[in-house]
Amino acid sequence: MSPGIDNNDNVVVNLPMDFVNISHSEPSVNNEDFELxxxxxxLLLACRTGDADAVDSLTLIPNLDINRxxxxxxxxxILASLCGHLHIVKLLLSRGAVCDRDTYEGVRCIYGALNDEIRNLLLSYDITKKVDDxxxxxxxxxxxxxVVFSSLSARDLAFVFPGLVDPAHRVFVVNRFLLAARSRYFNSMLTAGGEWMAKSVVVMSEKADAAAFASIIDYxxxxxxxxxxxGALSGFRSFAEQFELKELLEVMDELPSSQKGKLQMLKKQQSDLVEVARNELMVFLKENVLASKCEVVLEEDVDFEDVDATTLLDTKIHTKLLQSNAFxxxxxxxxxVDSGSVVYYPVHRAVLSRSDYYTTMFKSEMFTNSHEVPVVMVRDQELVDRPNVEIxxxxxxxxxxxxxNWQVTEIIxxxxxYDNVQHIPxxxxxxxxxxxxxxxxxRLKMxxxxxxxSLVLTFDYESLLALPDSTGYDVCDLVEISWQTxxxxxEQHMTKLIAHxxxxxxxxxxxxxxxxxxIRKSAERIRERQETDTIELVDxxxxxxxxxxAVHNDFAELDGVAATWSATREENVRGDNNIYLAAMKDYDEDVLLVETLLEELALEA
Structure with missing residues (x-):
């Protein structure tokens, strides 16, 4: 076997250490058993050399911290990632190894991955285990x-780098709407009159840096x-300048010289860069999706319950929406209902799939069979052939x-x-x-x-009476709506308003x-309710x-009258007996009102 190659044809990186003879720093092994x-x-040595059997047995040892x-x-x-042992990386992740890109170790693990296959695995693991929440x-x-998301993303543009053997860098399949939203250069090339408007495949120059382009796409x-x-950053910067990625260039210009400093700064900048993307998609939505909407006026006295909006779109409007710069x-x-019309918007399944409802729809066999799109294969990768897409x-x-109401649709x-709502009337x-x-x-529901x-901040009677004018529903309606949704x-907010x-x-x-x-409806929500069963609303x-x-000592945060004195009953009596007794009297009277309502309904709770 050649030096530097293991039995699995993975590169063995010669790290500046000997794991057999290393002496760990005191904090790492303090109070540790010698055998552990x-x-x-x-385990460290097995991860470096790619010994899967050893890793398999060692990670099952009780009390052995594999994240130390x-x-x-x-x-x-990190070692398995750095040395290119994909099978070891998968095994460690399945045994509880943490790859959290919110930590220095997690970022280092991803950055140090020997190949893109490991890096993509770590990124997808990080996304599903951490970032999604x-x-x-x-x-x-x-x-x-x-790849597992390709049926929902409906990517429709491929960049091909000729002559490359590495499958990870030969072809990049992307969404043209996202490129157009995030880069003025891509927007000009893809929209009407652009050089790539009628293309599904763009062949890149043989001199182009595929690895740098991959990083740009990832950004x-x-x-x-x-x-x-x-490493060589010139190719990455060159692409960033060509594609007019201003904010990315600003971040690169501010990076410190040390590698650790760069990692720390990039971590701090991530939220800002996400905000940049959100703003760019907000502009794209406004200028290309909402600005391209079309309205079809319905006949007078139409029964809106019988309107099938999916069948009212004529060929002319359908074509106009398809050919808009929204892609x-x-x-x-x-x-x-107010205008007596149907409004149509050109949108993207890649975005709609943020909704679990639409995701389920798009994955259904009925939808896929009835809405087939033309596709083209580029080096074993499938993409939508947009120039040949018809209405x-x-x-x-x-x-x-x-x-x-069209406003509700636009809020959705x-x-x-872009994960934000400007205003909810x-x-x-x-x-x-x-x-x-x-x-x-x-999250939108929340x-x-x-x-x-937020319309009810003081829980007073005026706020209760104002609800029908502001929302169209009274407090009891809103409790029922909370049950339905x-x-x-x-539910808790409106119940508190009722109690107050x-x-x-x-x-x-x-x-x-x-x-x-x-109260009766709340009682009926309990299946096979017994006479003495509790009623949730009453409780x-x-x-x-x-x-x-504040009739109980358990409440650390008090409301209303209770906020004016201590929560401890003995202190209330000593401090101001009259206030306390008055509050107890009011409490007893309110409880009696509840009991009276239950008696009138012939309910016990």
Whole structure:
């Protein structure tokens, strides 16, 4: 066997250390059993040499921390990545090795990967295990490059580097709408009159730096760990200048000289670079998607429930939407009751797939069979052949069955395209809540619920009475809506509003009747309810009453009258007995109101 090559044809990197004879720094082995230390050293050596059997057995040893670092700040996963042992990397990840790009070790592990296959594995692992929960926008954009996501991303442009053997750098399949959104250069080349407008494949110069181009594509797709910090940077900078990536160039100009300093600065800059991408997609949405929308006016006295918006689009408008600079592969329709029309938007399945509802739709056999698109194969990679896409290849979808206003549809698009909502009109908030729930967009649903609850900040009677004017629904309606949309935040907020105004509600005949009906519906939500079973709404009202008047010692945060004195009953009595007794009297009276309502309904809870 040749020096530097193992039995699996992987490169063995000659690191500046001997793992058999190293003496770890004291912090790394303090209080460690000698045998455990020895086994950890064996694991490091096995990861360096690619000994899968040894790694398999050693990682099963109890109390052996496979995420520990040695005195050179190497972990077993970093070594396996650095030495190119893909099978070891997979094994370590399956045994709990951490690759978190929010840490120095995680960034080092990804940057140090010997080949793109390992790097892509680590990036995809990092995305699915970490970023998806905390950075859903950047995680989704990053996933568009993954092979497993290709059916949803609908990539429609390929850059080919002739003469290269490395499959990772021979061809890059991308979304032209994303390139156009993020780079003025790409926008000019791809839009009407551009050199690449009628192309599905762009052949790059043989002198072009494919590795540098790969890093540029990764930057565009928010795989920000791929920004090079060492080696030949001229090719990367040259592409950044050619593609007019101003913010990226500014970051490169500010990088310090040390490698560690560069890593730290890039980590700090990541959120800013994500914000740049969000702003660019916001502009793209405004200037290319929303600006290209078309409106079809319906006949007078039409029954909107019978309107099938997907069948009203004529060939002329359909063609106009397809040929717009949005590069759409989906047409979104939105019924607008106020204007008596249907509005159509040129959109992208790569973006709509941020919604679990649309993801499920796009993956369904019925959708794929009925909406086939022309494709072209480029070196074993498939992409949409956009120059040959016709209107029959671009399906028309309805935004949501709960949407009757074009503004709601545009708010949904704002969120999907750049993860933000500029403004939620209070009169549209409930409709948006239903739409977000229908489309399985959890975060948008939470933002909408927050916009509704922000209308009630003081929990006074005036706020309760103002709800119908601002939202179109009273407090009891909103509790029911929270049940229908499974929105706990909204339910608790409105229940608290009821508890804080119970006396006024019960003094108003209509509101009292509404609350009684709501309590009955809450009781009916429990299947096979027994006579003495609890009623959730009643329990919640009692809870907020007790919190309001601080009748229990468990409440650290007090509301209403209770905020004016200590939470401890003995201190209340000693400090101001009259205030405390008055509060207890009010509490008992409110509880009696609840009991009276239950008696009238012949319910026990």
């Amino acid at each position: 230390k020895k086994e950890y050293e064996q 670092v040695d005195e050179w700040n190497y972990t077993p996963l 905390n950075q859903p926008f950047s995680a989704h954009i990053s996933k568009l490059l993954l 565009i797709y928010l795989r920000l760990d791929s920004i090079p910090i060492s 759409a592969d989906i047409i979104m329709s939105s019924i607008d 029959e290849h671009v399906p028309v979808l309805q935004a949501s069955v709960n949407t009757t 698009l704002e969120f999907l395209y 209070s009169n549209l908030s409930v409709e948006l809540l239903f739409a977000a729930d229908e489309l399985w967009i959890h 933002l909408t619920a927050l916009s509704i609850t 499974r929105c706990d935040r909204l 105004n119970l006396e006024e509600i019960c003094s108003h005949d209509n509101l009292r009747e509404r609350l009684s009906g709501l 919640d009202i009692r809870f907020y009453l007790a919190k309001k008047y």
